[in-house]
Amino acid sequence: xxxxxxxxxFVKVLLTLMLAIVIIGGGIVATLWAAGVPxxxxxxxxxxxxxxxxxxxxxxxxxxxxxxxxxxxxxxDPRTGEINRIEVPLVAVKEMSASIVGxxxxxxxxxxxxxxxxxxxxxxxxxxxxxxxxxxxxxLGGAFTQSSDIIGRVVKMDKSPGFAFSESNFFVQGxxxxxxxxxxxxxxxxxxxxxxxxxxxxxxMGEQIDLVANIPLQKLNRxxxxxxxxxxGAELVVDLASSGRNQEKETxxxxxxxxxxxxxxxxxxxxxxxSSSLSQGKKLLSVPVEEVVLxxxxxxxxxxxxxxxxxxxxxxxxxxxxxxxxxxxxxVPEGMVAVPIPGQMLLxxxxxxxxxxxxxxxAYVRTINVxxxxxETSNWITDLSNLVxxxxxxxxxxxxxxxxxxxMPFGTTPGLSGATPPxxxxxxxxxxxxxxxxxFEFGQHxxxxxxxxxxxxxxxxxxxxxNVTLSRAQRTRVEPIADDVVVVMPVHSPANPTLNKSNLSxxxxxxxxxxAVHPDQVTKLEHAVAxxxxxxxxxxxxxxxxxxxxxxxxxxxxxxxxxxxxxxEATRTDIFIGGSHESQLFGVNx
Numbered sequence: 001x002x003x004x005x006x007x008x009x010f011v012k013v014l015l016t017l018m019l020a021i022v023i024i025g026g027g028i029v030a031t032l033w034a035a036g037v038p039x040x041x042x043x044x045x046x047x048x049x050x051x052x053x054x055x056x057x058x059x060x061x062x063x064x065x066x067x068x069x070x071x072x073x074x075x076x077d078p079r080t081g082e083i084n085r086i087e088v089p090l091v092a093v094k095e096m097s098a099s100i101v102g103x104x105x106x107x108x109x110x111x112x113x114x115x116x117x118x119x120x121x122x123x124x125x126x127x128x129x130x131x132x133x134x135x136x137x138x139x140l141g142g143a144f145t146q147s148s149d150i151i152g153r154v155v156k157m158d159k160s161p162g163f164a165f166s167e168s169n170f171f172v173q174g175x176x177x178x179x180x181x182x183x184x185x186x187x188x189x190x191x192x193x194x195x196x197x198x199x200x201x202x203x204x205m206g207e208q209i210d211l212v213a214n215i216p217l218q219k220l221n222r223x224x225x226x227x228x229x230x231x232x233g234a235e236l237v238v239d240l241a242s243s244g245r246n247q248e249k250e251t252x253x254x255x256x257x258x259x260x261x262x263x264x265x266x267x268x269x270x271x272x273x274x275s276s277s278l279s280q281g282k283k284l285l286s287v288p289v290e291e292v293v294l295x296x297x298x299x300x301x302x303x304x305x306x307x308x309x310x311x312x313x314x315x316x317x318x319x320x321x322x323x324x325x326x327x328x329x330x331x332v333p334e335g336m337v338a339v340p341i342p343g344q345m346l347l348x349x350x351x352x353x354x355x356x357x358x359x360x361x362x363a364y365v366r367t368i369n370v371x372x373x374x375x376e377t378s379n380w381i382t383d384l385s386n387l388v389x390x391x392x393x394x395x396x397x398x399x400x401x402x403x404x405x406x407x408m409p410f411g412t413t414p415g416l417s418g419a420t421p422p423x424x425x426x427x428x429x430x431x432x433x434x435x436x437x438x439x440f441e442f443g444q445h446x447x448x449x450x451x452x453x454x455x456x457x458x459x460x461x462x463x464x465x466x467n468v469t470l471s472r473a474q475r476t477r478v479e480p481i482a483d484d485v486v487v488v489m490p491v492h493s494p495a496n497p498t499l500n501k502s503n504l505s506x507x508x509x510x511x512x513x514x515x516a517v518h519p520d521q522v523t524k525l526e527h528a529v530a531x532x533x534x535x536x537x538x539x540x541x542x543x544x545x546x547x548x549x550x551x552x553x554x555x556x557x558x559x560x561x562x563x564x565x566x567x568x569e570a571t572r573t574d575i576f577i578g579g580s581h582e583s584q585l586f587g588v589n590x
Contacts, residue, residue: 053117055093055134056085057164058147064159066205067182067263070150083147086164088140090115090122098124099139100132107138142166154181157205179293182263187295194266194290196308199316203262208319209294211257212361213307217250226306253361256303256314257296264293337375338367339401340384346396347495348442351414354388366399379403391418394442395493416497416514419488424516427525428498431491434535437513438491445540446485446515448525450533451478481528481535482521489514 060074061084077084093115102108110126122134137145143164144150153170154177175181183189194200215223271289276282296304307314332338343359343366357365380401381387391408412418420426431437489496491511499511
């Protein structure tokens with residue numbers, strides 16, 4: 001009898017086939033997923049989620065180096081060929097600032113009141129009720145929305161990918177790329193070796209720094225001459241012959257650059273150098289060199305160069321990067337007043353500048369707090385604006401307050417011409433020809449007399465007598481040369497233009513005494529100097545300004561000068577011996 005088939009056979013076969021399909025399909029999907037194929041590419045159902053309405057902002061997909069122009073390749077994703085963008089959901093757009101081009105062509109910024117997506121695109125309603133489209137939007141929250149506003153601009157710093165662009169990322173529109181565009185106006189880009197600057201390895205791009213050099217005392221004069229400084233550097237250098245100190249090790253601090261900007265931090269490059277030897281001949285060597293690029297003020301270039309050429313140690317001082325609003329300015333206690341004091345010696349007849357009151361090592365204006373009554377009693381000038389542009393009437397030491405009587409009147413021109421009193425002319429005297437020339441100070445009034453020796457030592461005298469012998473003192477004639485001579489420039493002053501300031505000469509420094517004399521006395525004074533007469537001076541009493549005003553109408557008595565005749569008190573005796581006779585003088589040695 002034929003065996004009847006079970007009705008569950010077909011069910012078993014169907015389940016077996018389905019199980020096989022699931023196992024084979026799962027294996028294929030697992031294999032493709034392991035190979036990196038996205039699951040949505042092989043799924044037969046739609047896995048793409050619903051996209052949230054958002055405004056897109058351009059961003060770079062690869063790093064952009066500082067001081068370079070943004071190119072389209074920096075924004076374009078090579079995998080899709082489209083501009084790489086970051087999405088900002090519409091729900092987050094509310095209350096963000098939106099910038100559009102106004103009627104006058106300028107950007108107008110307002111907060112976003114509402115944003116929504118329509119069939120025609122995304123629209124935004126601003127605070128004043130203006131409705132704009134996404135295409136009209138220039139900036140959203142300060143970030144650019146159009147790639148055309150980004151391409152061609154020069155970035156200030158290295159730009160990392162994944163962030164949108166704002167105006168703070170760029171230099172001003174039209175700035176060229178490279179160091180020329182990165183260097184601020186009025187400054188110069190200097191490439192320096194890193195080993196010449198102490199502490200330069202810890203600074204970053206864009207930081208502001210000061211450069212302070214430790215100048216050896218022995219080289220300070222050369223540094224001041226190279227930089228054109230008015231500091232009397234030669235006066236600070238101790239004579240090596242009279243000092244046992246090591247001039248190479250003793251240094252003084254000088255600020256050589258203020259508010260320099262780091263354009264490029266320390267980078268390494270390979271320098272090719274030639275080496276030669278007898279065994280190997282000439283060969284090229286690759287030597288690593290560390291360099292840094294700084295933007296330095298044009299007036300500081302000479303000081304930085306001179307300091308490095310002299311082999312001075314240059315220290316890097318990093319300035320604070322905090323906002324100025326956080327800085328607390330020093331306050332003057334009640335009842336006190338801040339008196340500016342010069343940070344360096346002020347030379348006579350040279351214009352006082354703001355830098356004269358800056359400390360040579362910090363360039364900050366130096367002041368001292370003193371009681372207001374003390375400043376008023378001492379007649380100290382407390383306002384810096386009343387000092388800048390004035391001309392000192394004598395050398396003013398550093399760290400000492402300045403009085404009004406220390407300065408020439410307002411409007412006085414700098415130099416010797418402004419220092420010459422009205423109605424007088426300048427005369428230059430060699431200090432060797434004037435006794436005590438090195439002791440005279442600014443503004444002293446002198447009376448000059450000259451003495452010379454006559455040729456009447458022997459032979460026939462004026463009375464026809466022979467064998468008359470006179471001493472050197474008896475043959476000396478004294479006569480007045482000039483009265484009321486004013487000392488304009490002492491010999492020892494560092495401001496003396498005749499001072500030999502060159503350290504190349506082995507001869508000691510020499511200077512002339514500059515005095516102001518009346519024009520009618522120049523000829524007589526010049527004749528006395530030409531014939532080698534010995535000049536002597538008597539110093540007049542110095543009077544105060546008030547006494548000078550009271551006695552301005554009273555003529556000042558000068559020293560009375562009389563001609564001295566050494567034979568006026570001598571007695572002559574004629575002695576006759578045989579047929580000859582001779583004359584003898586008595587009383588001339590008394």
